[in-house]
Amino acid sequence: MTTHTSIQHLNDDERERFTATVELIGKRWSAGILVAIAKDAHRFSEIANVVSGLSDRLLAQRLRELEIAELVVREVIPSTPVQVRYHLTESGADLLRAMEPVIEWGHRWRPERDA
C-alpha cells in the first residue's frame, strides 16, 4: 500500500478521488454552505441568510448532497414546531481544516481588497 501526498506522485486512483472531492465541494454553493455551518449557522434559514443569493431549493439540494457525502449531518429536534439543525461531521470539519491552506493561497495570490 503506497499512499502519496504530493500531487506529482498521485496514482490514477488517488487522482480520481482527489478530483471527486474537489468537484463535490466545488459545486456551486457547496463551499459557502459548509463555511456557513462552520461559522455557526445551523438552521436552514440561518444558512440561507448567510449565503446570499442561494435559493431554498438549491440549499435543500446541496444539503442533501453534503449529507450523502457524510460531510454534514441533519439533526431533527422533535419540538413544536420541529427544529432541524445541520452540523459538520468529523470528516466535514476535517475537510474544511484541510482547505485552510487554500485560504492562505487566496491571501497570497488574490489579495484584491480586505473588508
Add this chain to the structure above:
Amino acid sequence: MTTHTSIQHLNDDERERFTATVELIGKRWSAGILVAIAKDAHRFSEIANVVSGLSDRLLAQRLRELEIAELVVREVIPSTPVQVRYHLTESGADLLRAMEPVIEWGHRWRPERDA
C-alpha cells in the same frame, strides 16, 4: 488589514474569494487537468490522454479558463508544426501545493482501495 486563516473566522469577502477559488478548480475536469500538467503532461494531446473521458472541446475550454485565472500559461513554440505547451504558473503550482492536505484527507476519510 485583518486576514484570517481559519474557516470559522473568515469575513464575507474572504469567504467569497475562497468559494470562488474552490468553485473554479471544482469545475468538472479542472482539477484533473491541473494534476495532469503537474505530472508532466504539457502538450494538449498528452493532457487529453491522461485525463480519460475528457473531450477536446472541454479541454480547450478549461485550459482557457485556467489561463484566464492565471493558473496555467500557454506557450506557443514556433516550430514546424507549431508546438503548444501548457505549464502551471507559480500561483497554479502553489495552489496545488495548498491542496495537498485534501489528498491526505482523502486517505483518512475515503480510503476505499489503493491501486
Add this chain to the structure above:
DNA sequence: CTGGATCCCTATCGATACTG
C-alpha cells in the same frame, strides 16, 4: 420554519465534423 413540486429557461455537455 423547512422544505417539496412545478415550470421554464439557460448553461453545459458529449459527439461529430471540420480546419490551419
Add this chain to the structure above:
DNA sequence: CAGTATCGATAGGGATCCAG
C-alpha cells in the same frame, strides 16, 4: 497537432407556489 463550429440532449438554476 491543436484546436473550432455546430448541434441536440440534458442537467442545473431561479422563481413561484404549496404543505407538514
